[in-house]
Amino acid sequence: MANVSVAAEWQLLYNRYYRKPELYPMPWKHVDLARTKVAVAPFGGPVAVIRDDSKIVQLHAESALRKLRLFSSSGRPLADAVWRHSGGRLVGMSWTDDQTLLCVVQDGTVYRYDVHANLIEPNLSLGKECFEDNVADCVFWGNGLVCITEANQLFCIADFRNPMAVKLADPGIDEIPHCMAVIEPQYTVSGNVEVLLGVDDAVVLAVEEDGVQRLGEGMLRGPLQKMVVSRDGKWLASFTHDGRLLVTTSDLTGVIIERECEVDLNDTESQNA
Structure with a gap:
């Protein structure tokens, strides 16, 4: 029975198994x-x-x-x-x-x-x-x-050692995005921070100081609800509107992992309410 219990703690994600042991209360x-x-x-x-x-x-x-x-x-x-x-x-x-x-x-x-x-x-x-x-x-x-x-305008302080707020390009949206994430300046081509916005369309807007790009067109099946960028700026993990975990390249040109989570964000939020 003990072996069955220990095995049940491991979850397969892509080609790796993970578990979450409690280290201390x-x-x-x-x-x-x-x-x-x-x-x-x-x-x-x-x-x-x-x-x-x-x-x-x-x-x-x-x-x-x-x-x-x-x-x-x-x-x-x-x-x-x-x-x-x-x-x-x-x-x-x-x-x-x-x-x-x-x-x-x-x-x-x-x-x-x-x-x-x-x-x-x-x-x-x-x-x-x-x-x-x-x-x-x-x-x-x-x-x-x-x-x-x-008012859906973006502002950035790139370094609090020199705390100067800079306005980024107008994303041209009418409603607050579902989620927002950043790619740090050292990992972008321009050397400036890049802001990713999950909007209602099946698309992510990439906003910089001098422009806006549309990413993920034709690849996403609906709006993203949560996003987080990896430490090295290469990968984007997101939670979709229909309860899927999606890991892509940060420019949303390729899918690395797609997994059904058997729960959607509305269920999670209602349980926490």
């Missing part, structure tokens, strides 16, 4: 990942968590005041700070390569924290258009970020 308390924004630093660095203000959350014995809490990678408390910032909803947060925590709110303000939960001054801004139109979503990499406003 996380000792943190009252951290519900389905209702919390989480940012994990690379290479076993700290983990930042905060209640997601876009969701209804059941409070336990904790204060109604939101706290930004920092933990070690094993779930041990490191530091915390009460979140008192203006600027609207927290859209996204991530750690930079030098372990600075970036927190982007709706009006385009970027709040920064060190690993001791100390606020780093001064705060940064993504610019006037982001302030007027509100930031709808953002994607981070290394020391940079790309955000999209509710």
Whole structure:
């Protein structure tokens, strides 16, 4: 029986078998990942968590005041700070390569924290258009970020060591894309960041500072719901509208893996609601 149980833990993906063993339990308390924004630093660095203000959350014995809490990678408390910032909803947060925590709110303000939960001054801004139109979503990499406003315009800070926001080409879309991912500048032909947008058509828009390209035409069978680019910029893993895992080249010219997942994104989201 033990052999059957161990064998059942392995899942075939393409031509490799994978499993997910639990290495250790996380000792943190009252951290519900389905209702919390989480940012994990690379290479076993700290983990930042905060209640997601876009969701209804059941409070336990904790204060109604939101706290930004920092933990070690094993779930041990490191530091915390009460979140008192203006600027609207927290859209996204991530750690930079030098372990600075970036927190982007709706009006385009970027709040920064060190690993001791100390606020780093001064705060940064993504610019006037982001302030007027509100930031709808953002994607981070290394020391940079790309955000999209509710007016469907893209802005980029390529390096927070020189935090200058640059507007990218107009993608020409009327609705916020289903998903967004970036190919880092060191992996693009132009040397600038390339933003991939999953839109309603069976196509992905690749947006740079000076133009927009349509990728995947004739290959995709519908809109993509989630996307992530590999560390080396060569591959794109995506989750489709009809519940397939699709791995392609990052320019969407070739399919590497296509697998039915027997679940769609709507089922997953309803379970987490």
